[in-house]
Amino acid sequence: MRLSRYFLPVLKETPADAQIVSHRLMLRAGMIKQQTAGIYSWLPLGFKVLKNIERIVHEEQQRAGHIPMLMPTIQPAELWQESGRYNDYGREMLRIEDRHGRDMLFGPTNEEMITDIFRSHVSSYKDLPLTLYHIQWKFRDEVRPRFGVMRGREFYMKDGYNFDLTEDAALHAYNRHLVTYLRTYERMGLQAIPMRADSGAIGGDNTHEFLVLAETGESEVFYDARIEDIRLGGREIDYDNVDECRGVLDEFTSLYARTDETHEDAIFAEVPEQHRRSARGIEVGQIFYFGTKYSEPMGATVQGPDGKPVPVHMGSHGIGVSRLLGAIIEASHDDNGIIWPEGVTPFHCGIVNLKQGDADTDAACETLYVELCKHGLEPLYDDRDERAGGKFATMDLIGLPWRITVGPRGLKNGVVELTSRKTGESEEMSVEAAVAKVAEIYALHKGLAHPEMMSTRAFHTYI
Numbered sequence: 001m002r003l004s005r006y007f008l009p010v011l012k013e014t015p016a017d018a019q020i021v022s023h024r025l026m027l028r029a030g031m032i033k034q035q036t037a038g039i040y041s042w043l044p045l046g047f048k049v050l051k052n053i054e055r056i057v058h059e060e061q062q063r064a065g066h067i068p069m070l071m072p073t074i075q076p077a078e079l080w081q082e083s084g085r086y087n088d089y090g091r092e093m094l095r096i097e098d099r100h101g102r103d104m105l106f107g108p109t110n111e112e113m114i115t116d117i118f119r120s121h122v123s124s125y126k127d128l129p130l131t132l133y134h135i136q137w138k139f140r141d142e143v144r145p146r147f148g149v150m151r152g153r154e155f156y157m158k159d160g161y162n163f164d165l166t167e168d169a170a171l172h173a174y175n176r177h178l179v180t181y182l183r184t185y186e187r188m189g190l191q192a193i194p195m196r197a198d199s200g201a202i203g204g205d206n207t208h209e210f211l212v213l214a215e216t217g218e219s220e221v222f223y224d225a226r227i228e229d230i231r232l233g234g235r236e237i238d239y240d241n242v243d244e245c246r247g248v249l250d251e252f253t254s255l256y257a258r259t260d261e262t263h264e265d266a267i268f269a270e271v272p273e274q275h276r277r278s279a280r281g282i283e284v285g286q287i288f289y290f291g292t293k294y295s296e297p298m299g300a301t302v303q304g305p306d307g308k309p310v311p312v313h314m315g316s317h318g319i320g321v322s323r324l325l326g327a328i329i330e331a332s333h334d335d336n337g338i339i340w341p342e343g344v345t346p347f348h349c350g351i352v353n354l355k356q357g358d359a360d361t362d363a364a365c366e367t368l369y370v371e372l373c374k375h376g377l378e379p380l381y382d383d384r385d386e387r388a389g390g391k392f393a394t395m396d397l398i399g400l401p402w403r404i405t406v407g408p409r410g411l412k413n414g415v416v417e418l419t420s421r422k423t424g425e426s427e428e429m430s431v432e433a434a435v436a437k438v439a440e441i442y443a444l445h446k447g448l449a450h451p452e453m454m455s456t457r458a459f460h461t462y463i
């Protein structure tokens with residue numbers, strides 16, 4: 001993309017009403033525009049990052065055999081009356097009446113609807129296990145929408161639902177989801193720690209929240225500092241292997257890590273004092289096992305091996321896709337702006353032309369641009385007739401991990417400059433070497449993509 005033809009409405013001034021750094025930077029970098037409290041338009045740069053996050057979520061879900069679909073945003077009230085949650089959900093639910101006087105609602109989550117789909121189409125235990133998921137806009141009429149996309153009223157969420165014949169099988173699905181979530185966050189350059197949580201309105205006993213540690217987080221958390229050293233890393237996981245998935249859960253939950261809802265002083269006191277931490281965190285996901293809470297009242301049964309009907313065991317699993325943008329920025333920024341992890345960056349690198357209109361400089365920038373594109377990379381070329389200082393400030397603000405600076409002085413010696421946004425370190429090299437280096441960096445990330453999705457490309461076409 002050439003910046004002269006893009007829509008990047010960056011703000012010079014720091015917006016006064018934005019209280020936390022991620023909200024300020026998203027506004028300043030022209031990523032979002034608030035339309036009314038807790039409801040945002042996603043401007044082109046924000047939209048690109050949102051889609052990158054969504055793609056990683058899709059890839060990691062499909063790697064584990066979970067099946068994508070799409071349910072509507074508007075739901076009929078009857079389904080929620082059946083489960084008993086229509087009244088329980090309270091004022092967070094946006095209730096709508098259609099022209100015929102029918103009660104509808106803007107979905108805050110989809111347990112009821114997916115259970116309805118399941119009972120309409122699945123009748124035998126032979127069709128299990130089954131995990132379906134979608135990524136769709138949700139609406140919750142939060143009392144205090146704030147912090148930009150972090151606590152919106154309309155927000156984008158991945159929610160997945162597993163259906164299993166037995167409790168054991170459903171617990172395997174739970175563990176499997178825990179592994180997929182760890183992988184998902186790590187690919188986004190984030191450390192999200194699973195912490196024992198409270199099940200709230202969804203119900204059930206087994207639940208973990210995933211928290212990104214950040215001073216601005218809304219959750220209070222207590223944990224053993226040694227948990228920060230555990231990473232999934234590049235291990236290959238066999239998602240059908242019950243013991244392997246259970247092993248990852250055991251490893252990540254063996255040390256004390258809880259939110260304030262489940263925190264117990266007496267147990268925390270057993271953690272050696274030098275490892276005891278209390279901090280704040282951003283909840284970026286949550287997994288639940290809730291047994292037959294919905295399948296029983298809604299009649300989601302299958303015929304078991306002995307011919308008798310059995311209610312299915314279920315769980316639900318959510319990732320805050322739009323909230324993740326805020327969480328990533330909270331975890332990765334400096335005084336000059338955002339620092340995108342390579343896995344989610346809106347453009348792979350920036351090209352800064354220091355002397356627009358100078359024939360050699362323009363030609364070198366064009367070569368860089370075309371060669372990077374040939375490697376399947378997307379550069380953002382600042383081809384505007386602006387001063388260098390302004391161009392650098394914009395690049396720093398929008399946070400592309402790599403910048404290639406091209407000017408007449410360097411070109412005289414046959415070099416351009418490759419700069420890391422994170423470390424600020426620069427290296428001079430030829431145009432060819434710069435292209436090769438950037439391509440090599442991103443080859444690592446492309447290697448993490450899910451091969452089946454890469455071949456279908458179904459989810460990539462609109463990005």
Ligand code: ATP
Nearest residue numbers: 149150151152155157283284285286318319320323
């Ligand atoms: P919270 O405690 O922050 O209100 P929740 O526990 O009610 O969230 P879940 O039902 O667990 O939310 O939803 C799954 C994920 O969706 C959460 O982990 C969070 O990342 C995200 N999410 C929930 N509410 C919002 C919101 N208002 N704005 C943005 N993301 C949200």
Ligand code: MG
Nearest residue numbers: 209283285286
């Ligand atoms: Mg939650």
